[in-house]
Amino acid sequence: MNAPAKTVGTSVKRTEDARFLTGRGRYTDDINRPNQLHAAFVRSPHAHAALGEIDKPSAMDVPGVVAVFTGADMAADGVGGLPCGWQVIGKSGVPMKEPAHPPLAVGRVRHVGDTVAVVLADSRHAARDGAEALMIDYDPQPAVVHLADAGAAGAPQVHDEVDGNVCYDWEIGDQAATDEAFGKAAHVTRLELVNNRLIPNAIEPRAAVGEYDPADGSYTLTTTSQNPHVIRLLMCAFVLNLPEHKVRVVAPDVGGGFGSKIFHYAEEAVVTWAAAKVGRPIKWTAERSESFMTDCHGRDHVTTAELALDADGTFLGLRVKTLANMGAYLSTFASSVPTYLYATLLAGQYRTPAIHAEVKALFTHTTPVDAYRGAGRPEATYVLEKLVEKAARELKMDPAELRRKNFIQPDQFPYQTPVALAYDTGHYEASLDRALELSEYSSFAERRAASEAKGKLRGVGFSCYIEACGIAPSAVAGALGARAGLYEAAEVRFNPTGSVTVFTGSHSHGQGHETTFAQIVADRLGVPMANVEIVHGDTNRIPFGMGTYGSRSLAVGGSAIARAIDKIIDKGKKIAAHMLEAGEGDIEYKDGVFSVAGTDKSLTMGEIAFQAYVPHNFPHDKLEPGLDESAFYDPGNFTYPAGTYICEVEVDPETGHVHVDRFTAVDDFGTIINPMIVEGQVQGGIAQGLGQALLEGAVYSDDGQLVTGSYMDYAMPRAQHIPDYRFDFTCTPCTHNPLGAKGCGEAGAIGSPPAIINAIIDALGPLGVDDIPMPATPLAVWQAIQDAKGGTARAAE
């Protein structure tokens, strides 16, 4: 029997598509339980208020309402606060401040949308009517909303016990060495920038169904999560104080995450807790306006940065100071984003010998801020790649050549940066050269002239990004303050008739794991893909899992599967040796066939699997029946995807409209399993980066109202906004995992914003514009043009 053709490296069409294309996807809101109640959450309309009396009868009087619960009810049951999973230790060893975050507010509300009460009713409409009827006494108080105000003397305090609203004041790198580098610099480039606050907006709103079974005291939470095991752990150990073996968390089909569905949210704990209180299943689905107010936001940094260069453009030192907005409470991984996922990436692709970064994280009366696609790495890339491009302009050097001059060279790997990370491999010049070629950079001047002839301004911008993915070696993460291990688990189970069931802790919510993981399994075990089933998203079926974030699914989750496959093959060799009456050392395995070296004696994987489960003549003291192996994989290092993005824009100086005319992406993701899926990930990532650069931005009024609270106000990228991209890949395989894979989920969102903004600045340079904020809306661009003209023209508000 011939093994099926190899699939790794080919664009196999996705197996999961069939159910999604026929309306048979099964998302949390598609699930209904007999006798269920519907939950509606009552949310604060104020950014900051003391919470007075909550008049439960006002809601209980509404027909269909069954129960109303408040923070006091949960506190009386001993329910704890939502925890933060990463402890950052600031300067002088001062640990970060972790104020309590009760699932339902107690005493005080701290952002618009803060969860105050839950109303349970027989129907969704009745629950909503009850929530609207609930009378609550608020005593509104002054709020602090913007980063620039939060640290000011006399600013309103978000938490009484957090002086000056400072969560932590942290640093990394060698300050003295950096100061010395600046002391001998021939040129210093300075930059101030804002990384705009974003709202993730997965199209599926969050939802949760809580169930309690009094027969055995068990709970089931079905939830829109990227990591059900993490939710189970956090909810059991910190919030509800439940035994993990009595709690099942299921994340069925999930309609996009982008980070926002990593975190343990209040509603998950409330529906689980309340299901036992009332003895009925409880279902909640967010409305989009709730998503805007309560899904964790992303980014929101204010940064000043300086790059020291010598006379020929060699980078000498980098100094960065950042304020990071935490929002009102510390979300699950909030503290790690502006520190270990941000400042550690400030070396970029360059040999900058001295770097020092300081990050001050502040609480404000806004929605909590946590990881959103890229999480820290887009912020780092935006700082560095804007700064490098500005340096090139100031030194009148070609921006590509200034980068090339400072790249870490292929023979310098492994490369220890001054900010903690050790890059294992890469070839940055290869990506740059391919991108220059693919973007036709050499003929840019002709296109610029053609645009000029039409009255348009054309610009080109670069971004050479790096990211740290495959988070992380548990030992490193633990040393840096992570309160979890960051490995992944997998189980590979042959069934007696030769099909394979794979259980993975990496949840799939658009990434296509059911296809790519099956490709790996099929190739390595010599079974057809159709006979491989990938199971994810259920704590009762999967041994364990740390979940999907930080582009870790393939590099860490896929590697765990590869390790389990190795164990299957080892076991198969033992069985083959017994069946073929040969020594185990003489058994060779290739493409699904076990053979005795130098003979024509062989058995297929299917025959081995069958024998494993029908072990009529196994020596049971030496050989166990069954063919089912599991593995936990803890990586040796992060992975370091990197690449070059080049953007060309055409700006209409009359209207400020920016047209992205050409976008070229060349990425090094190491070994690629399915090019079609990888391209899809990059396309989606770039769309989100383009959204950040040109369209999106969360806006709060000074009193803390979320002005961009719906799709009417928050500009999402639509089909018309996005150009066709040009793609290619270079490849330096990851050196420390069994697949050679680095991860591809976030690169597009990390690399694209500076390329786009740099292109706009390049286009507007002839008009004297030297900076542009994100999002570069037509208004912002037009205003920058007017300001550069020195005029006083202002757009009407």
Place this chain on the structure above:
Amino acid sequence: MSIPISMTVNGQPVSGSVEPRTLLVEFLREQLHLTGTHVGCDTSQCGACVVIADGVSVKSCTALAVQCDGSQVTTIEGLANGATLHPMQQAFNDHHGLQCGFCTPGMVMSAVDLVTHAPNPTDEDIRKGLDGNLCRCTGYQNIVRAVKAGAEGMRTGMGG
């Protein structure tokens, strides 16, 4: 107050009794258990809920169920012909026009409506025609490719 309604959904006559405020999407999802039609927003912007009613695409979160009394409604569940995917569904699979799948039913129904009214759309027609459908995963490029191929399939009566 409940109002009796009846309509034809995916070729089958159905009837039910709804509160006046019940939306078409609520009737489809909650009473008919056709959960392929999704709700992604509350301002009629995202298009995850698009169905075809009496020959035109409709955001079913913006139509009252009672307005559709007597209508012919097609949802994503009614698009395939048995085990054979509609050319537009097949094209989305062929061109990786979906990732998480949540916007997909509305996107496919909008695309079918677009091609029904403009059988040979350009890329620009497609991008404009899908302005009422948000996708956060794909970046749209593969959706545009899929719709173009789906249009070809619909013209020739073949899979994408």
